[in-house]
Amino acid sequence: MSISNDIEFRDALNGLDLAQQREVGALFVESVLSLSSDPRVTQAVNAAKDGALEEEAMNLVRHSIKVAALHAHTRCGADGEWNDQAGYFVARAAEACVEPEGRSQGKGPAWKAAMSARMACTCLAAEGDEDSHDSESQTQYQILTSYLDA
Amino acid sequence: MDANELLSWARGPGFDIALTIFVAGMLLRLLEILALGKKPDLSPPRGSGPKGGAATIMTRMLPRKQVFDKEPLRIINGYVLHIGFFIVLFLYGPHIVLFESFLGFGWPALPSGVIDAVGAITIVSLVAALVLRLNNKVLRFLSSRDDYVAWVVTLLPVLTGYLAYNHLVAPYTMMLALHLLSVELLLVVAPFTKLTHMFSFAMARWYQGYQAGRRGVES
C-alpha cells in the first residue's frame, strides 16, 4: 500500500496499536536524530522500540525525555538559535513516542512524533534557504510503508 | 486656664482654626491631585467608564473572598471601627445639632445609651487595630510614623467623647473641652496623613473603576 499524502499517512497511523505507533514514531525520530545531540533522545527512542519495557523503567525514561525537551526550548525573550530549536523538536518527537496512554487530545503518539520531526527540519529552513522539509514527509511516508509491509 | 476657659477656646478659635486647616488642607490635597491630570484612554472601549467608576466605589466596600479568608479578623475589625466611628459621629443627638447648624437639615438620633455602647466598641476595635498592626509582619514592615499618628488622632476623639459622656476621669466641662481639642487635633492633622483617604478612597476607586468599566473588566 502506498502513502502519498497526509490523509492516507494519518489513517494508516491510526490503524496501528499503541506499541506499533511507538515503534513507528521511534523510526521517525531516528531519521532526524542527527539534529539533536542529547543522549536522552536516543534513550527514549530505544525505550519506544522495546515493547517489553516495564512501566517503572518507562516512567523514568518519560521523565528524563520530558526534562530534555523542556530544557531544549528557547527561553522567553532569549535570542533564538534555530539549530538548537531543531533539537527541541527532536526531543519533543521522542517524548511523544513514550507518551503514556490516553494523552490523545485527538492525536496519536506517532502522528505527534512525525509532526515534531518535520518541525525539526523546518527549523533548519528558518535560517538558510535549503528546504529539507518536503523530503522529510516523503521519507516518513516510506518509513511507514516499509514498516507496514514488514 | 480652667476648664471653662479651655472649653470656650475649644468652641471658639480652636474650632475655627482647626476647621479652616481641615477644609483648606483637604481642598489643597484634592487640587494637587487633580492638577496632575489624566490622559484620556484612547483604546477601543467595551463598556462605560463612569459606570465602572461608580460600580467600583461600591464593590470595593466588600473584601474579596480570597483575601477575606486570609485575614478575616483584621477585615472585620476594620468594618467595626469604621461603622462604629460613623454611628457615634453621625447618629448622636448633640452631633446632629452641630451638623444641622450648617447643613440646614438634621436627622433622627439614636438613643445616647446605644451611642455610648457603640463608642465603647469602637474604642476596643481601634485598640485591636493597633495590636493587629503591631503583630503582623507585613504591617510592621509597611507602617510608618504617619500610620501611628493617624491612629492616635482617630482614637482620642472617640475616647474623650466616651469619657465625657460617662463623666469619667475629669469633670464634664474639662472632658468636653478635651474632646473638642482632640477633634480639632484630628481635623488639623488629617489633610497631612493617610486620613486623606476619607476622600481620596472614592477618587482612587473611581479611577481604577473607570478604566475597568471602560475596558469591560471586573473591578
Next chain:
Amino acid sequence: MDDLTLSERLRQRGVSRRGFMKFCAATASMMALPPILIPKVAAALEQARRPSVIWLSFQECTGCTESLTRSHAPSLEGLIFDHISLDYHHTLQAASGDAAEHAREEAMKKHWGEYLLVVDGSIPLGENGNFSAIAGISNLEMLKEVAEGAAAIVSVGTCAAYGGLPMANPNPTGAVSVEEIIKDKPIVNVPGCPPIPTVITGVLAHFLTFGKLPELDHLKRPKVFFGQNIHDRCYRRPFYERGQFAETFDDEGARKGWCLFKLGCKGPTTYNACATARWNQGTSWPVESGHGCIGCSEPGFWDAGGFYRALSLPFTDVGETILTAGAAGIAVGAAAAVLNKKTKSDAVNNRETITIKDLEKES
C-alpha cells in the same frame, strides 16, 4: 446684741423643742449629712452665738441680696437671719452715711478675727479702684481692710466669686473676683446669678454648725451644692438620652417638656443645685419653666458663646468658616496646582526619548 443662743431665741419665738429638732433635721438633710448627725447639728446650733456678719456689696445688682432676703421666704432663711448679727449691710441696715461706716468699724473692732465677711459684687481695679466706692473708700480698699479681720470670706454670687457680668468682655471697670485680691483668707465661693437662697444659708449654717467652711471643689465651691452638674440631676434627661430636643421655645417639643439642649441649655457644663433644690421653695427652676440653664454658677458663663447656642456648637458660624476656608483652600490649591502642572510638564517635555541604546549602564 443680746447673747441668747439660737435655741433660747427659738423658744422666745414659741418654737417648741420638737420644732427645733425638725429644723435641724432639715438643715442636716439639705447639707446631705447623714441622719445620725442630726443631734450633733442640733447641739451645735443650740450653742451658736450670733456670729457677727459684715456684708460688703461692691459692683453688684443686689440680686443676691434680693434672692436671700425675699420677704416671702419667712421660713428657715428668716430664722437664720434672726440669728446672725448682720452688723453691716447697705441695703438692709437703717443707718447710712458715717453712722453706717461707724457701725461697721465698731463691729470689726468688737469681733476682730471672728466675724464672717460676706461679699457680693465684683471689685473694679480700673482707675485704681475708683470705679466704685462707698463713703469715699474704694471697694478695693474696703475689701482689703475688712478682710484683714475676717475669720472667713464668703463670696456670694458669681460676681464676687468669679468676676460676674461686670467682668464680661470688654470689662471696662477692670472688675475682678474676691479671690483674686484676697489670697490669705479661707474663701468660699457661692456662685450663681443669684445663688439659690438655701445654698447661701446652707453655707452659713455649715459655718455656724461646724465653725469651718464646707468641703470645696477646685473652684472653691461647696461640693455639697456644686458637686454635681445640672444635667445629671435634670428631670428632662431621658429626652436628651433619646435625642428628643425642643427646637423653639413654644414648639411641640417644648410643650412636651423635651430637653432644651438645642436652645442652648448649659446644664451639662454647670455645677449647681438648681435641679434638686430648685428655686422659690422648690416651686420650679429655669429648665422646669422651659428655659435652658445659662450656666450662671460657672466662671466666664457670660462670654461662653451665647446662652442660646447649643453646647455642641462652636462659637463661630460653621458654614461661614467652611466657605472661607474653602476659598482659602482653593486659592492655595490653585497655586499648588499650577506648580504641579509646571513640574509635570517640565518632566514630560524635558524627558529624553529612551531607545534600546539608553538602557545599558556603562558598568
Next chain:
Amino acid sequence: MSAPSVEKGIQAIKAQIDAPVASFFSACVHCGLCAEACLFYTETGDPKYTPINKVEPMRRIWEKEYTLFGKAKAAFGMSKAVDEETFAEWETLVYDGCSLCGRCSLVCPVGNDISGMIRKIREGFAAAGHAPEGLIGASTRAVEIGSPMGVKLPAVQAQIKHLRKNTGLDVPIDAKGAEYLVLLSSMEIMNFPEYLEAIARIMYQAGKTWTIASKAFEATNSGVQIGVSDIAKLLVSRVVDAADELGVKTVISPECGHAFTAIRWDGANLIGREYGFEVKHILEVLDEFVSQGLIKTEGKEDAKLTYHDPCQIARKGGVVKQPRNLLNKIATNFVEMEDGGVMNWCCSGGGGVSANERADELKLTAFNRKKSQLQALGVDTLVTACANCRLTLEEGLEENEMDLPVVGLTEMLAEYLVEEKPIEEAKEEA
C-alpha cells in the same frame, strides 16, 4: 541620547505620576491586604514583596515633587531620598518580584491600581539603567530584528510552507483587504508552531479572509514589560501601520498575555490616536465563530482538565467567559480551579519575569502558589491561552515532579474541528 542616570530615572517617574497615582498614594492606608493577594509575598513570606512597597520610590517622588506638605518636609530634611541605592535595592522588587498580574489592584480596599503603578515606575528604573539583563536583550532584539527572540520572516515563511504541506491551507502574507490581521508571538513561532496551523484551519472553516503582515507578524511588546513607553510605542506602531496599510477590520492578538495588553489597551494611548480597526484576542474570535456557527466541532476531550486564566487576558483583559464557552464545547470533564477566573493566581512568569534569568529562583518559589492550586484539583490536562504561561507552567510542574501536560486552547480546539476537504486539494497538488 544620554546614558542612563538617577536623574533621568526620577525625571521619567515624575512624568509618569498623574492624578490617579496621586490619589492612590493619598488613599493607601497601609492595610497590607495587597500582600495577601500577591503570590510573591504569600510564597516567600517576605514583606518587601508587599505590592504597595514596590512603588515606594514613586511615592517618595510624588510626595516631594507634587505636594506642598512634601516639599516642606523635604525642606526640613525629613523626606527619604531616591538615589542610586534606592534604584538598586528596589530593582528586584519592581521586576523580578512582580509579574504585573494585577491581583493586588483587584483586592485593594481603597481601589489603588498598584500593578498599574508598577508598570509606570518601571519607566524610571529603565531610564536609570536598572532594567534586568534579559529584558534589555529582548527589547533590543525586538527593535532591531523585529522579535525579542530573534525570529525573522524566513522562519515564519518556512513554517507556512510546512503548514501548506500538512494541511493544504495557505497562510496569506500581506493580503490587502483581508478581514483579520493575525499576529503571532515569538514563543508560538518557535516553541508552539501548532498555533499557526490551528489558526489556518479555523479561519478556513469559518470562511474568513485573514493575513499575516511581513513587517509586523510579531505580537509581543517588550517595551510594555521592560516599562519603556517609547520602545513600546515603536513596536506597537509597526502593527498599527501594517493593519492600516492592509486595511484589515480586526487585529487578532494571539495566545500571549502582555501582547494583548500592549495592542488592546496600551497601543492607542502609546501612538496617541484611536485605531481604525478593532482588536480582539483569539479566544474572543473563536467564541464568536462558535456562537455564530461558523466553526463546528465534533467529539470531546474526556480527560479531566482545567483552565489557567492568564492574568493579562482574564483579569486585565476581560476575556473570561469565552474560554469557558469553548471548553464546554470540546471537553466533557472541565473543572474550575479554586480562585479560577478573574481572581486566578499568576503562573509566576508574566510581566517579564520569565525573560529575566536573575528571577528564576524567585519565580519557582512563587510557582508554589500555582502548584497548590493545581494539586488541590488533581486534573490530567491543564489548558491555557498564553505561550509564556504554558512554558512557565511546564517548567514549574516539571520542577515539582507533576506530570501534567499543558496545552494551548486554540490548538486544542483545532484538534476537534470537523475535518474539511482541503486535504484532497493537497492530494492533487502533491
